[in-house]
Amino acid sequence: MSANIGPELQRLIDLLAKMPGLGPRSAKRAALYLLKKREPVMRPLAFALAEAADKVKACAVCGNWDSIDPCAICADATRDKTVLCVVQDVGDLWALERAGAHRGRYHVLGGLLSPLDGIGPDDLNIGALVARAQGGAVKEIVLALSATVDGQTTAHYLSERLGETGVSVTRLSQGVPVGGELDYLDEGTLAAAMKTRRPV
């Protein structure tokens, strides 16, 4: 805390510094930018933050963020109900949508299993996934998880849990580099990986 920065500005900088990818230095730069762009950026941003905090919720069916529940994807009757694509986070869902790689529905786990970080099955949206698999409408579940150690641990665990339900479980194949995070892949690679998915 610098003695020359007022408390309001310091609080803004401290909060900005909590954003992923923003350290204290870039948080200061962002705060100064906002002050300079008070009317075109800062006030609309404050309004957008408050609105999003009030209205955006996790879809009770799939875990996607939306202001309606069920979300627009779950509510879309033209999408294939029989294929569920399992993703780590909503960012990966957006990447798959951008690539036009999947015309079915999704299930957002909210993270990956990570024994080292103490993240177990109960910390993720897995119970609801098993329930959806048991519901009868779903024929195939595609595990679209990053090719990292945690992603593979999670895929292995899910294939065992879902294997008991009788639903066919597949995973993305070629094009996902080892250690690769899904939402960094370009659309073409992601679309190819989805098309060439294979049984787990």
Ligand SMILES: [Zn+2]
């Ligand atoms: Zn949904």
